[in-house]
Amino acid sequence: MNSEHSAANPTAIPAALPYPASAQAWYLVFVLLVFYIFSFIDRQIISLLVEPIKRDLQVSDTQIGLLQGFAFALFYTFFGIPIGRLADRMNRKSIVAAGVIAWSLMATCCGLARNWIQLCLARAGVGVGEAALSPAAYSMITDAFPREKQGRAFSVYNMGIAIGAGVAMLVGGLVVAAVSAEGKTFTLPLLGEVRAWQFVFIVTGAPGLLLPLLLLGVREPTRRGLMKMQSASGEDFGQKVPFSEVMKYVMKHGKFYSLHFVALAMLAMVGYSVGAWLPTVIARTYGVAPAQVGVVIGLSTIFINTTGIFLAGRLCDFWVARGLSDAPVKVCLLIALATLATSSITPFMPSYAIAVVAICVAGLPFHGYVAMGPMAINQVTPNQMRAQVSSMYLFTVNLIGMGVGPALVPFISDYLLQDPMQIRWALMIVVVLGTSIAAALLWLERPLFRERIAASANWH
CATH class of the missing domain: 1.20.1250.20 (MFS general substrate transporter like domains)
Structure with a gap:
């Protein structure tokens, strides 16, 4: 082919x-x-x-x-x-x-x-x-x-x-x-x-x-970014590419896809861990009612985290306009480092009031990767394969993020630390581990992404 x-x-x-x-x-x-x-x-x-x-x-x-x-x-x-x-x-x-x-x-x-x-x-x-x-x-x-x-x-x-x-x-x-x-x-x-x-x-x-x-009121967008693909007999596949060819393409560029999928899965693992356990951690650490914590985190998520997602997109567009071809990966790397610095220390503040401020600060970079991760995949994947490769991406991210994240925190607390009141340390361990691995993988991924962007310039 x-x-x-x-x-x-x-x-x-x-x-x-x-x-x-x-x-x-x-x-x-x-x-x-x-x-x-x-x-x-x-x-x-x-x-x-x-x-x-x-x-x-x-x-x-x-x-x-x-x-x-x-x-x-x-x-x-x-x-x-x-x-x-x-x-x-x-x-x-x-x-x-x-x-x-x-x-x-x-x-x-x-x-x-x-x-x-x-x-x-x-x-x-x-x-x-x-x-x-x-x-x-x-x-x-x-x-x-x-x-x-x-x-x-x-x-x-x-x-x-x-x-x-x-x-x-x-x-x-x-x-x-x-x-x-x-x-x-x-x-x-x-x-x-x-x-x-x-x-x-x-x-x-x-x-x-x-x-x-x-x-x-929505028109189906015209498909663009189609890559010419042919069978062994020279027949043009057009838009309907066999799944075997999709897998061949993914395997051919497996290093890029595996680095990106696992890096974003690590960030998702951190996201699901914090989402599942931060209210409990704050309630146990500072002795406040879970409902009160829920209101604080809910408001912060709606306003601060949403702002962070939008700013991540604007930063990416700013870098793209200035010729930085690996902008979405670089934004994800920045988010991983910022999350490492902010989300790991939130439950260690000296008072509940300061912890609330820390929650808001940590929320700004916290969700930025959710837009940049899939965007990077779609930019370097031929149109005929985008939804399928996006599904593989979501499969990996959700299986690790949703499947491992929320269970890992209590596992560390119950079996390694053996003290439910030390759950804030368990959460910190997951945050540090997940964001550090993500940052390392994203750094390795950057030159590969630049190669894929250059190749996509020839698609139509």
Whole structure:
């Protein structure tokens, strides 16, 4: 196979094809942002309903843990690759719309569950639906903006992570208050009587069924960055590249992809560890109520972390405009070092008030990598493969980040330090370890990324 030719078919996809109008491109980003916010609310809201679910369904902490992580993450990660393949071959708007409807319907079904098995199946369905969003979104955004503007576009889309997580945490205080009364129920039309935690799932999930209407004003971006690929017989694959060829391409450039995937997975591991355990660490260290900590972290996440994501994108665009070809990787490296310096010391402040300031300071760089990581992948991957490779990226990042991060902190605390009150040291160890490994891998990755950017200049 001739895998890298200098030109695709110039008559079908002109090299000088103009990008969409600015308003049209930013409306696309706005719609995808709204979807991402709702996806994170539906993903995280279960963590706020642990006690009432345990009480009403008579389940254990282990079963709740499976609902929070395994049931969602397993299907989210494994279904991402085949769905990403569809997004590389079919209309991406349709893939996203189907995903939004699927996860919103299954999130609503969480509120109809009468036992653990039903709730587990519904959570798995949420994971399958959400797997359709980001790979297709990354591909569309890359096609809608020139490279010097992609940093801002990817940052705005990925603000959905911080906004969704922050809203879920803020709403959490109200939710916990609403469902704390044992036996409290609501009566809904057609559905009849439901418990308070079921009501929360329904009112946060059902509105998502109308979200795809926003796509009526979105045009499918013209695919660009197509690389001419031929079979052994000389047949042009066009847009529909066999999965075996996708894997050959990834393996050919395996050093770059492996360094990038693992580096960003380390940052994700730190992110999920801090997200899962910082409220508990602050509560135990300073003796404040978890609900009070939740409000502080929720507000900080919405405003400070979101600002940091946007600034990371602007910094990337600034460097790209000045000819720095490895700008997204350099931004990720800077974020890893800044997170190492700020997030490792937060629970060691002399007072709770100073710890709150430290939380806000640490939040500024904390989420910046969530935009730069996938953007870098899409910039150096041919269009025919972007959603599939993005799915592989998300598979690695979520499997390590979501699967290892939250469990690693209590493991260190319980089995190595053997003292639950020393959990702040366990969190610090994970932060230092994860960010240090990420920084080292990103430094090694930079020349490889520059090579891939140079090669992509010949695609159309």
